[in-house]
Amino acid sequence: MLRNALFLALRYLRSAPGRTAVLIAGTTVALFLPLFTWRAAALLERTLLLRAERSPILIGAKGNEFDLTLSSLYFRGQVREPIGARELDRVRRAGYGLCVPLYVAHSAGRAPIVGTGLEYFEARGLEPSSGRLPALLGEVVAGAEVADRMRLSVGDAVRSDLQNLYNISGGYPLLLDVVGILAPSGGPDDEAFFADVKTAWALDGLFHGHSEVTREQAIDPQAAADENVEATTALFLFQEIDDTNRDSFHMHGDPGAAPLTSILVLPRDRKAHDLLLGDYALEQSVQAVQPIDVVRTVLGIVLRAREGLNAFFVIVALSTSAFFVLVISLSLRLRAREIALMRRIGSSRGAVATIVGAEIALVVAVAVALSGALTWGLLAVLARQLGA
Amino acid sequence: MSAAPAILVSGLRFSYPSPHGAASAAFHLELDDWRVESGARVALHGPSGCGKSTLLDLVAGVLRPSAGSIEVEGSDLTRLADDAVRSHRIRTLGFVFQDFPLVDYLDVLENVLFPYRLNRALRLDDEARRRARDLLAGLGLSGKEGRLPRELSVGERQRVAIARALVTGPRILLADEPTAGLDPEQSVAVMEQLETASRDRGLTLVMVTHDPEMLGRFDQTLAVEGLTRSANGVYHSLRSQ
Numbered sequence: 001m002l003r004n005a006l007f008l009a010l011r012y013l014r015s016a017p018g019r020t021a022v023l024i025a026g027t028t029v030a031l032f033l034p035l036f037t038w039r040a041a042a043l044l045e046r047t048l049l050l051r052a053e054r055s056p057i058l059i060g061a062k063g064n065e066f067d068l069t070l071s072s073l074y075f076r077g078q079v080r081e082p083i084g085a086r087e088l089d090r091v092r093r094a095g096y097g098l099c100v101p102l103y104v105a106h107s108a109g110r111a112p113i114v115g116t117g118l119e120y121f122e123a124r125g126l127e128p129s130s131g132r133l134p135a136l137l138g139e140v141v142a143g144a145e146v147a148d149r150m151r152l153s154v155g156d157a158v159r160s161d162l163q164n165l166y167n168i169s170g171g172y173p174l175l176l177d178v179v180g181i182l183a184p185s186g187g188p189d190d191e192a193f194f195a196d197v198k199t200a201w202a203l204d205g206l207f208h209g210h211s212e213v214t215r216e217q218a219i220d221p222q223a224a225a226d227e228n229v230e231a232t233t234a235l236f237l238f239q240e241i242d243d244t245n246r247d248s249f250h251m252h253g254d255p256g257a258a259p260l261t262s263i264l265v266l267p268r269d270r271k272a273h274d275l276l277l278g279d280y281a282l283e284q285s286v287q288a289v290q291p292i293d294v295v296r297t298v299l300g301i302v303l304r305a306r307e308g309l310n311a312f313f314v315i316v317a318l319s320t321s322a323f324f325v326l327v328i329s330l331s332l333r334l335r336a337r338e339i340a341l342m343r344r345i346g347s348s349r350g351a352v353a354t355i356v357g358a359e360i361a362l363v364v365a366v367a368v369a370l371s372g373a374l375t376w377g378l379l380a381v382l383a384r385q386l387g388a
Numbered sequence: 389m390s391a392a393p394a395i396l397v398s399g400l401r402f403s404y405p406s407p408h409g410a411a412s413a414a415f416h417l418e419l420d421d422w423r424v425e426s427g428a429r430v431a432l433h434g435p436s437g438c439g440k441s442t443l444l445d446l447v448a449g450v451l452r453p454s455a456g457s458i459e460v461e462g463s464d465l466t467r468l469a470d471d472a473v474r475s476h477r478i479r480t481l482g483f484v485f486q487d488f489p490l491v492d493y494l495d496v497l498e499n500v501l502f503p504y505r506l507n508r509a510l511r512l513d514d515e516a517r518r519r520a521r522d523l524l525a526g527l528g529l530s531g532k533e534g535r536l537p538r539e540l541s542v543g544e545r546q547r548v549a550i551a552r553a554l555v556t557g558p559r560i561l562l563a564d565e566p567t568a569g570l571d572p573e574q575s576v577a578v579m580e581q582l583e584t585a586s587r588d589r590g591l592t593l594v595m596v597t598h599d600p601e602m603l604g605r606f607d608q609t610l611a612v613e614g615l616t617r618s619a620n621g622v623y624h625s626l627r628s629q
Contacts, residue, residue: 015492348471
């Protein structure tokens with residue numbers, strides 16, 4: 001009977017494609033909205049929490065904790081004030097645990113270039129699927145997604161994005177060698193380039209190389225031999241770091257003042273964790289942030305918004321159900337003759353109900369499949385956006 | 389005449405309830421004795437609203453009498469449970485309705501096979517499909533199996549409805565005013581098709597008709613004799629001739 005009911009239901013639904021499409025569309029929307037919202041919120045929650053749990057403490061400039069966490073963990077946005085590199089020496093000397101410098105200020109092909117150290121790859125469990133990790137100045141490894149998007153392979157080169165066309169004293173784009181491609185990690189690391197922190201400073205122009213300054217290029221060619229030579233703008237700055245000029249790269253000024261976005265600390269134990277937080281609690285210019293607390297605060301806002309949306313979805317579901325019932329009851333009224341015919345030629349009430357039920361079931365089944373496919377597709381896009 | 393009648397009605401009483409309350413009846417039907425022999429062609433005739441269609445529904449088991457017995461092909465419908473009555477109806481009876489209603493969204497072949505789609509008791513197999521095609525061919529509808537009802541003429545629709553009534557191999561054919569609203573030519577064509585089906589298959593034909601011209605084509609007629617009014621409502625009495 002069920003097979004015959006499905007056959008009749010299918011024929012009936014196909015005979016009125018407009019009405020069937022409206023029913024399916026209405027049901028799909030009513031199912032999709034809450035399904036996608038719940039799943040998307042769960043995905044967001046899971047992704048953010050997982051990353052935050054694996055990043056116990058961040059040390060950064062005093063100020064907005066959200067900016068610090070977002071830029072250090074997800075490479076989104078920039079902190080208003082960086083901290084000096086001497087903070088890294090200080091925290092390393094204190095021996096809290098593994099300390100990883102992070103400097104996120106540049107990009108290549110719109111993917112962030114993260115200046116860090118080899119400790120980062122250890123802390124995140126990242127390994128190259130081809131090539132090697134960056135060991136020298138001017139070398140980068142590409143995350144799996146960004147390598148795929150930019151069709152990069154080992155041996156290629158990428159040019160860093162120009163940050164400010166009108167800042168003639170700032171850094172200029174540098175050509176960087178891709179020495180490795182990271183294996184997919186299912187996180188924001190897939191969407192970034194990683195280089196040694198000195199390479200990132202080179203992009204700032206702090207760490208730089210140029211042609212040798214000769215007396216002919218000096219502002220005062222008559223200066224005594226033991227005096228510093230002041231060069232003119234005719235000095236040629238290297239726009240690519242290679243084996244011929246790598247050793248000539250140098251920094252003027254205080255290396256301890258070189259900027260860092262933050263320092264990721266993985267304390268060796270609970271005691272070191274608490275000591276670090278205690279030590280930084282009274283600091284005036286730097287702070288120690290626990291990303292998990294920041295992410296939970298963000299999620300609290302998301303969850304409150306979701307609760308508000310739930311009430312909206314109930315209204316959508318109720319109005320769709322009412323619409324569905326109305327269409328079905330009107331349809332049954334229009335089909336009174338057909339149903340009377342069924343009854344007279346021997347169909348039971350149950351058989352008629354089965355046929356009508358099969359029509360409803362088919363509409364709902366298609367709507368479930370559509371809303372599921374829509375949810376799945378959009379979640380995949382969202383997951384890619386989140387780096388989940 | 390066979391010893392076992394196709395239909396045997398005794399002391400039949402049936403009332404439609406009044407909208408004003410259960411104490412009174414809006415419509416009441418009485419039939420003390422009615423016998424239809426197997427293979428006979430019987431006409432039910434009388435004015436509108438006298439209960440002809442109601443009597444067909446009672447014989448079909450669609451309605452239940454308040455008193456009396458209705459034996460159809462040897463089974464007393466009043467003693468059977470609803471499921472058994474429905475099963476009996478499926479196996480024994482074929483219906484042709486006024487206006488020849490077809491299912492708009494099914495093609496001709498599927499309209500003929502419609503009873504098989506509705507009843508668990510009937511098995512839709514190759515044999516049923518072959519029978520449906522043969523019936524359509526016999527009624528001059530060969531090659532139109534895939535058409536929808538809206539693509540057919542009135543006459544073709546009638547023939548599809550007759551094929552649907554015959555496809556399950558019934559022993560009794562009940563026809564409820566199949567010639568109503570048709571011009572004389574169409575009425576004769578429908579009547580001839582029903583007669584042919586009845587004669588060729590040895591079916592008992594019970595047909596409701598308003599048309600006095602048709603009565604001569606039947607072996608037996610059952611006419612409304614007159615109206616009497618009781619304290620409980622309007623009574624229609626039927627008399628066999």
